[in-house]
Amino acid sequence: MQKLAIIGAGLSGTSLAAELAGSAEITIFEKSRGLGGRMATRRRAQASFDHGAQYFTIRDPHFRHRMDGAMQAGVVALWDGLLMERDETGQVRQSTDRHGRFVAVPAMSALARHLADGLAVLCSLQIQSVEGGPGDWYLTTKGGVYGPYDWVVSSAPAPQTQALLPLSALHKAALDQVRMSGCFTLMIDPPADTDLPFAACRLTGHPILGFIAANHSKPGRAPDPALVVHARNDWSQAHLDTAPDTVRDLMLEACRSLFPTIGWSEARMVDLHRWRYANVETPLGSPFLIDADRQLAACGDWCIGNRVEAAFLSGFHLAQALKALDPERDPPKASA
Secondary structure (H helix, E strand, O other): OEEEEEEOOEHHHHHHHHHHEOOEEEEEEOOOOOOEOOOOOEEOOOOEEOOOOOOEOOOOHHHHHHHHHHHHOOOEEEOOOOEEEEOOOOOEEEOOOOOOOEEEOOOOOHHHHHHOOOOEEEOOOOOOEEEEEOOEEEEEEOOEEEEEEOEEEEOOOHHHHHHHOOOOHHHHHHHHOOEEEEEEEEEEEOOOOOOOOOOEEEEOOOOOEEEEEEHHHOOOOOOOOOEEEEEOHHHHHHOOOOOHHHHHHHHHHHHHHHOOOOOHHHOOEEEEEEEEEEEEEEOOOOOOEEEOOOOEEEOOHHHOOOOHHHHHHHHHHHHHHHHHHOOOOOOOOOOO
């Protein structure tokens, strides 16, 4: 059985691991304290906030198969709250998007934990370098060196993958074409009597904000109001190096102007998170990247597109490719 190191415990890394469980000896390395990547949850004393992906849709049959199992396990549920859209003129109407919106329960990060259940996951370990060669790879962290591994797979965003993996010039050139943009997220614990007329609202054409959600309206969440506000990706990208307090104040002022009846000034907490790599502007154009000669690979939503489903499918399809390359697997039987 081959030994495989996966860098990153987001949805692409954990879906890859789930598909390879039983056919490879897997270790997942995660720099954060918990799993989920951009399907993240921030917990505070008063409330919890899904400050990354807000929900996902299910369209591909492979993804549906996995999510059916997660729903049966109580890890995924339909979020049927009212989704509104605000257009450039300020008109607000119910969204015409008829795709079902699903969330993990009790937090978005629960899906990655479900997929990685029973697997070796080492958290709070940031990989600093990958050294060695095919079948003899070593991963260096501040705490020591791990290895050897037959294969190393990065599920980190494309720029981080490119900096970390010793890929061939051809594969590095492919990663050069991927473009990602950032996003700022406000997490707001408003007054207890806060009442939004929707579960979530897309803000089309607003100069700063792109999406606002009542996190407490999702299944399995505490009832106390908890608001999550995403800035536009282009605005975020232009302000990535702006002082956090300035970004926070600009976003909060935009919230006040849009929804003046909410007691923003009485909020018990306003926290800001910066996602440096949040949105896929230009994807790789292939479900995954694989360097079979060097036994290195990469996956992530940046390979396909922005949806949560894309992250899952990238890991899923890479798993099938790695299984096909495994010399220890039985060869396919000839058909009659």
